[in-house]
Structure formats: C-alpha cells, structure tokens
Amino acid sequence: MKARPLSPHASLEQYKKQAKDLLKACISLDAGAIRALAAQWFNAYAYQEVETQARLQGVAVSQQLRESIQREELDRIEKSIRASKLSKPDPKLADAQFFVARVHGFESWPKFAKQVQVLQLGNSQSARFEAAADAIISGDIQTLERLLHNDPQLVFARSQRTHNSPLLHYVAANGIEDFRQKTPRNIVEIAKVLLDAGADVNAESNAYDGGCTALGLAATSAHPERAGVQDALVQTLLEHGAVMDKPGIGGNRRTILEACLANGRGKAAKFLASRGARLTLETAAGAGRLDVVETFFREDGSLEPTAAKEQVQRGFLWACMYGRHDVVEFLLQHGADLRDQANMGATGLHWAVGSGHFSIIELLLKRGAPLEEINKWGGTVLEHGGWAFVNGDPDIDFVSIFEMLLAAGAKIQDGWLAWLNKQEGRPAATKARIAEVLRRYGAVT
Numbered sequence: 001m002k003a004r005p006l007s008p009h010a011s012l013e014q015y016k017k018q019a020k021d022l023l024k025a026c027i028s029l030d031a032g033a034i035r036a037l038a039a040q041w042f043n044a045y046a047y048q049e050v051e052t053q054a055r056l057q058g059v060a061v062s063q064q065l066r067e068s069i070q071r072e073e074l075d076r077i078e079k080s081i082r083a084s085k086l087s088k089p090d091p092k093l094a095d096a097q098f099f100v101a102r103v104h105g106f107e108s109w110p111k112f113a114k115q116v117q118v119l120q121l122g123n124s125q126s127a128r129f130e131a132a133a134d135a136i137i138s139g140d141i142q143t144l145e146r147l148l149h150n151d152p153q154l155v156f157a158r159s160q161r162t163h164n165s166p167l168l169h170y171v172a173a174n175g176i177e178d179f180r181q182k183t184p185r186n187i188v189e190i191a192k193v194l195l196d197a198g199a200d201v202n203a204e205s206n207a208y209d210g211g212c213t214a215l216g217l218a219a220t221s222a223h224p225e226r227a228g229v230q231d232a233l234v235q236t237l238l239e240h241g242a243v244m245d246k247p248g249i250g251g252n253r254r255t256i257l258e259a260c261l262a263n264g265r266g267k268a269a270k271f272l273a274s275r276g277a278r279l280t281l282e283t284a285a286g287a288g289r290l291d292v293v294e295t296f297f298r299e300d301g302s303l304e305p306t307a308a309k310e311q312v313q314r315g316f317l318w319a320c321m322y323g324r325h326d327v328v329e330f331l332l333q334h335g336a337d338l339r340d341q342a343n344m345g346a347t348g349l350h351w352a353v354g355s356g357h358f359s360i361i362e363l364l365l366k367r368g369a370p371l372e373e374i375n376k377w378g379g380t381v382l383e384h385g386g387w388a389f390v391n392g393d394p395d396i397d398f399v400s401i402f403e404m405l406l407a408a409g410a411k412i413q414d415g416w417l418a419w420l421n422k423q424e425g426r427p428a429a430t431k432a433r434i435a436e437v438l439r440r441y442g443a444v445t
Contacts, residue, residue, distance in 0.1 A: 285315025
C-alpha cells in the first residue's frame with residue numbers, strides 16, 4: 001500500500017499543522033499552492049525511493065530520471081488531493097486531517113493521532129511492533145529475537161495501519177506499507193524466527209480486499225523473487241502448515257495461482273503447482289503444466305465438463321505471457337484464438353512480445369497473429385514492445401524482437417525515433433541498434 005512513513009521525531013502538533021496548511025492551500029484554490037505543498041511532502045524519503053525504484057528496474061539514476069519520478073509523485077499527490085473531499089466546496093479541517101491520516105496508511109485521524117502519541121511514549125507495544133517490522137525488513141535477526149523475547153505477545157500484535165497485518169506478513173514485502181516492502185537475503189531465517197515464536201502461519205490481513213495470508217502475499221510478491229529467495233520462503237511457510245487452496249489468500253478474492261499469474265509471478269505459480277496447489281485449466285496453462293492441461297480435453301478434442309472455453313483462452317494468454325511454448329502450441333490446436341484478449345488487456349502476441357519469448361513470437365507470427373490489434377492501453381504489438389523495452393526486463397533482446405515484428409509487417413508510427421531518443425536508463429548502444437532497425441524499415445526523424 002502507498003503510505004508515507006511516520007517521522008520518528010514529529011509530534012501530533014506538527015501533523016495538525018500539516019493538515020491546517022493543506023486545508024489553507026485547498027481553500028485558496030491556488031494550484032501553485034497545492035503543488036508547492038505536494039513538493040514539501042516529496043522529501044528525502046521519496047528520493048531514497050527513487051533510488052530503490054531505479055535499482056529494481058535495473059536502470060541508472062540520472063537527473064532526468066529523478067525529475068521524472070518526482071514529477072509523477074507530485075502528480076499523484078496532487079491528484080489524490082483533488083479527488084478527496086478537500087476539492088469539494090467548503091472543505092473542513094477534519095477533511096484535511098483525514099487526508100493526512102490516509103497518506104500515512106491509517107483509516108481515520110483518531111487512529112492516526114493515537115498511533116503518533118503512542119509512538120512518542122517509546123515503550124508501547126505499538127513502538128515495539130514498529131521496531132520489529134523494521135528489524136524484519138533490514139534482516140536484523142538479533143533485534144527481532146530480543147524484541148520477541150522481551151514481549152512474547154508481540155508476535156500476535158498487528159499493525160495499526162489499514163492493512164492490519166501481523167509481523168509475519170512483513171516477510172512477504174507485499175500488502176504492507178510500501179516503504180517497508182524490502183526483502184533481505186536472510187528473510188527465510190527471519191520467517192522461521194517468527195514461526196518458532198508462535199506466529200499464526202494462516203493469519204489474514206485486510207490487504208487487497210482482505211483474507212491475505214503470508215503465503216499468498218509472499219507468492220505474489222516481486223521482492224522475494226528478485227532477492228532469489230521466493231521458493232525457499234514459500235516452502236518454509238508450507239512446511240509450517242500454510243494453506244494453499246483457500247480463495248483470496250493472494251488478494252482480490254483470487255486463488256493463489258490466479259493471483260500469482262495476475263501479479264507477474266509465473267515462477268511462483270509453477271513452484272506452487274509442483275507442491276500440489278489445485279489446478280484449473282487456466283492456471284495449469286499459466287504454470288506450464290501441459291500434462292494437467294491435457295486432462296481437461298476428451299480424445300476428440302472437446303472440453304471436459306470441468307473446464308470452460310473462456311479458460312482455454314485465458315490459459316493460452318497466460319502461457320504466452322510466461323513462455324509455456326508447449327502449452328501455447330497445444331491450446332492453439334484446441335481452439336485458442338489469436339485475437340481474443342479475454343478481458344486480459346492484450347492478445348497472446350502482445351504478451352509474448354512484452355515478456356521476450358522468442359519461440360512463441362515466431363510460432364504466433366507463423367499462425368498469422370495480428371500485428372495491429374490494439375491492447376487496452378491503446379498500443380499495437382510493436383508499441384507494446386516499446387513500452388516493455390523501457391519498463392520491462394533489461395536483459396530481453398528487444399532489438400531482435402523489433403526486427404522480427406517489422407520483418408513480419410508491423411507498422412511504425414510517426415515519432416518513434418524521437419520517442420526512443422528521450423528514453424533514459426537503457427544503454428545508448430542498444431538504443432542506437434534499435435534506431436538502426438527502425439530506420440531500415442522506414443522510420444524517419
């Protein structure tokens with residue numbers, strides 16, 4: 001969840017002043033005043049987040065990138081203010097206080113105010129909870145063990161923020177306040193410390209419509225995967241009795257495999273499938289389990305009653321996204337449609353291009369996959385590839401992908417070279433090679 005950290009030194013009076021300043025800016029109807037206030041909130045913490053975002057994206061932190069991220073953050077804060085009751089006629093101080101509370105992840109001003117006051121006391125359980133959460137995300141086992149030893153009930157305590165998570169959920173780096181979504185290398189050992197102290201492995205939080213558990217959040221989280229510890233963390237939770245097949249544990253009322261696929265965690269979906277998670281035709285396809293996919297079809301190629309045609313199409317799209325070549329080929333032979341987006345936002349070719357799956361791109365092009373279909377964001381397949389080049393995996397060879405698409409007849413829209421030149425964070429040599437390919441197929445400055 002998007003939330004600002006509480007300052008360790010700020011008093012309740014300072015937050016009250018912040019709310020009064022916000023109300024004054026909104027009453028003034030001065031866009032500049034609101035923007036200036038948003039800029040004040042974009043403090044040193046936010047600049048640290050710029051560094052974190054850039055590192056996760058695998059890009060260099062240039063001044064232009066800093067300014068771009070700052071602009072986006074200021075736009076977000078300003079948009080949030082304008083979407084709140086503060087934009088209505090005659091806003092009240094209570095509206096400004098509510099906004100300040102929500103910005104920090106609390107559901108009301110009274111709860112926020114109480115937390116600020118309690119933390120200032122220093123030795124409350126809330127203060128110990130915050131210290132334990134910090135120890136978890138920093139990998140400080142010694143501090144965590146000391147806190148749990150001194151207060152055995154701490155392992156059952158919950159965050160006072162809206163998500164209401166217990167400490168165990170912090171090992172997932174998901175569904176909690178965003179500034180604590182970090183995964184130290186020793187997170188598996190930290191999880192074991194919490195579980196050995198009595199943490200309920202199936203405790204639920206309010207994150208993502210409620211019902212989320214540590215397992216569901218860990219399996220759908222990008223941070224453990226990037227740290228290379230996701231499988232070990234998930235396995236540890238399973239060994240301590242985590243339930244896999246209760247709907248909603250990964251968020252938004254989905255099954256855990258549906259949630260993994262919807263959140264870009266194809267590896268976790270495959271791992272959980274290998275550990276016995278219940279599979280449908282759709283999730284089996286996304287997890288790459290052709291052996292299971294085949295069981296949903298009769299010998300004549302028709303569907304078994306346990307599956308639906310929509311699952312064929314959605315499973316096909318997941319398989320394109322996650323590089324399950326044999327599943328893609330099988331489902332194309334059993335009714336999958338090259339154009340149908342199945343309410344997932346894009347065609348199979350869009351997803352294969354964005355994820356860099358060369359063999360699937362070649363297969364789909366040979367089968368006549370359309371190049372100029374528009375995804376829900378308004379992009380053709382080539383434009384989808386352009387977005388992925390800037391925002392996706394930096395190790396994908398998009399030069400070769402663009403070459404494949406253009407050779408197959410993809411159209412180049414005006415302004416591509418100018419757009420490419422503006423992109424920060426990708427190697428100049430790679431951009432030059434892409435520009436050469438674009439020019440060869442007709443792009444002009």
